[in-house]
Amino acid sequence: QKEVEQNSGPLSVPEGAIASLNCTYSDRGSQSFFWYRQYSGKSPELIMSIYSNGDKEDGRFTAQLNKASQYVSLLIRDSQPSDSATYLCAVMGKGAGSYQLTFGKGTKLSVIP
Amino acid sequence: EPEVTQTPSHQVTQMGQEVILRCVPISNHLYFYWYRQILGQKVEFLVSFYNNEISEKSEIFDDQFSVERPDGSNFTLKIRSTKLEDSAMYFCASSRDSHNQPQHFGDGTRLSIL
Numbered sequence: 068q069k070e071v072e073q074n075s076g077p078l079s080v081p082e083g084a085i086a087s088l089n090c091t092y093s094d095r096g097s098q099s100f101f102w103y104r105q106y107s108g109k110s111p112e113l114i115m116s117i118y119s120n121g122d123k124e125d126g127r128f129t130a131q132l133n134k135a136s137q138y139v140s141l142l143i144r145d146s147q148p149s150d151s152a153t154y155l156c157a158v159m160g161k162g163a164g165s166y167q168l169t170f171g172k173g174t175k176l177s178v179i180p
Numbered sequence: 181e182p183e184v185t186q187t188p189s190h191q192v193t194q195m196g197q198e199v200i201l202r203c204v205p206i207s208n209h210l211y212f213y214w215y216r217q218i219l220g221q222k223v224e225f226l227v228s229f230y231n232n233e234i235s236e237k238s239e240i241f242d243d244q245f246s247v248e249r250p251d252g253s254n255f256t257l258k259i260r261s262t263k264l265e266d267s268a269m270y271f272c273a274s275s276r277d278s279h280n281q282p283q284h285f286g287d288g289t290r291l292s293i294l
């Protein structure tokens with residue numbers, strides 16, 4: 068059973084601070100890693116994708132991947148109240164036939180004005 | 181920006197009835213997926229579809245479920261005899277490629293079984 072683990076939170080940060088979200092995964096053969104943002108009652112929205120070890124930056128977001136530690140993280144700089152949402156870590160790995168995206172339960176982020 | 185569209189946004193059905201959820205994936209995408217999210221729980225993979233056949237399915241996707249691409253644009257999920265525990269948000273997603281390209285999600289269909 069492939070597992071993706073996230074701290075459910077809530078994680079509260081003041082506006083303008085850095086929010087750090089973490090994720091670990093069990094399948095060492097996983098190849099692609101994604102962060103989605105989900106507002107309450109809405110669908111997952113892609114924030115970042117990362118495929119190789121190291122950091123990947125896109126605007127205020129930085130994704131970090133360490134395959135040896137089976138660890139993915141997302142940093143949000145200059146956090147805004149509009150960043151308040153649940154952040155889902157998703158890991159692509161091989162299923163019995165083809166590839167399958169496995170989601171974590173998500174970390175709820177609250178940015179306090 | 182191209183979007184995945186899903187209809188209806190909310191479906192209310194009596195237990196035991198059949199329901200069909202519809203999706204129009206992004207036009208140049210080749211891989212299609214269905215997920216469900218029970219209220220307060222995580223997003224769960226149901227099935228992936230490529231080249232007019234199922235490429236992967238989860239344990240949730242039992243004989244009550246089926247998928248179809250009836251024409252060049254629609255992708256449907258059918259639940260044959262709905263149960264109370266089928267109540268959930270159902271999301272359709274599509275991607276250009278199977279395992280490297282990100283999956284883009286539709287707004288979902290909220291299915292309520294009475």
